[in-house]
Amino acid sequence: MTSTAPPRQKTWWRRPWIAPLMMVVAAFLAFSVPPYLTLDPAHSRLEPPPGNDLYYPLLVAHVLCGTVAMATACFQVWPAFRARHRTGHRITGRVYVYAGALPAGVLGLYIGWHTTAGPSVLVANLVGSALWVVTTATGLWMARRRRYDEHRRWMSRSFALAMSIALSRVINVPAMIVLTPQVDTAFGGNEVLMRNTATSIGVWLSPLLLLLLTDWILERRKAGARRAVPPRGAVAGVPVATG
Template identity: 80%
Template sequence: MTSTLDAPPPPTRSRPQRVWWRRPWIAPLMLAAAAFLAFSVPPYLTFDPANSRLEPPPGNDLYYPLLVAHVLFGTVAMTTACFQVWPAFRAKYRRGHRITGRIYVFAGVLPAGVLGLYIGWYTAAGPSVRVANLAGSALWLIVTVAGLRMARQRRYDEHRRWMSRSFALAMSIAFSRVINIASMIALTPRVDSTFGGNEELMRQTATSIGVWLSPLLLLMFADYLLDRRKYGARRPAGRQAPAAAR
């Protein structure tokens, strides 16, 4: 009787690295981010408050300059974030990944998040949007600092999880615009009934839905992808060999 337990295990094959064009989400992600920035940023480059998409509070001369700075730092964060989650760039250009990561944190998230707290506090879109902006900015800062801390402690699996959450929050501003449009379409027929003919209240409600729902959905999606990859990697590659062959 011979036992197959003494036989050497079959050689394991490492999964080949996928080239960037075989990851179908890379190009749409970068195009979506570029389209959003191309639409949102130019009005602020004129440094004219009349072109602002957010109404400056009366008598607050500090609001608009800080809003422009928030937009510019946010642009840095969104641009570098796309390179941070690009697997081919991360694998092939380790030094580039570290450099863009530092830019993302110190010239993107940290200044944009701190300024976002100020901008969120003085928003004219109502108390629900104010709380959502304050909570979103604070959470963005917290998860990014946590990711930076994990990297410095060389806990790279945890670093990846926290920075994936940071990336989700960075992109939530763009996704919220999509939700806002859908909310406006859904709520417009209810202006006279639900909102008593108050269109401004309806727009504030649609904005509130976007700023609350966008980060929540993206955070849930990011954790779902991370968990699927984590537990999928632990699955056995095949069935166990029989104990003995007669």
């Protein structure tokens, strides 16, 4: 009987997506967050609804909690950090859940309900925020029950939803480029309607694409893990007889 060595953990530079992911998150946060640190509603990127004095403080809280979520999420999906720093993984995981995703998702329900960007964006924001809360809470519940494989799957979906805000901003650019020439035709000269439509494309499409990509990756890994498991009755180093 021969023994097999445990698989070696890949070093960080063999995960080519880690560094670009962190750079994208840092760039997005550096661009999006500073206007809200002034606590001046005039600098808000989202138009507060008239007469709602609660909207802007809750929007700032949502942005800050979302910042915590996006920053800590990068460490949650980093395999080397998860494998070598178990305590750090648990700490950043708790920060992600309790100071990031859950409060940001709950606040997102209020922000989404009071959006001035039209009904399509309203529904998209409510659906996205609700899904973020549900996937995060389910991932936490799975961890507490020590069902760690399912925990990783649900937290991967939570991560995808956390990052969808950044992708929506990217999608909005080509959406605006495509729709702008149609202002006088499809939108009857209403530029606000055109901008709201472009925004709705981003907020609907970004979580859908990232969730589909995440589940595709999860299924590929699951299939790969099944292929790596030796058939029942096999002994290490000895093939199973067939025929």
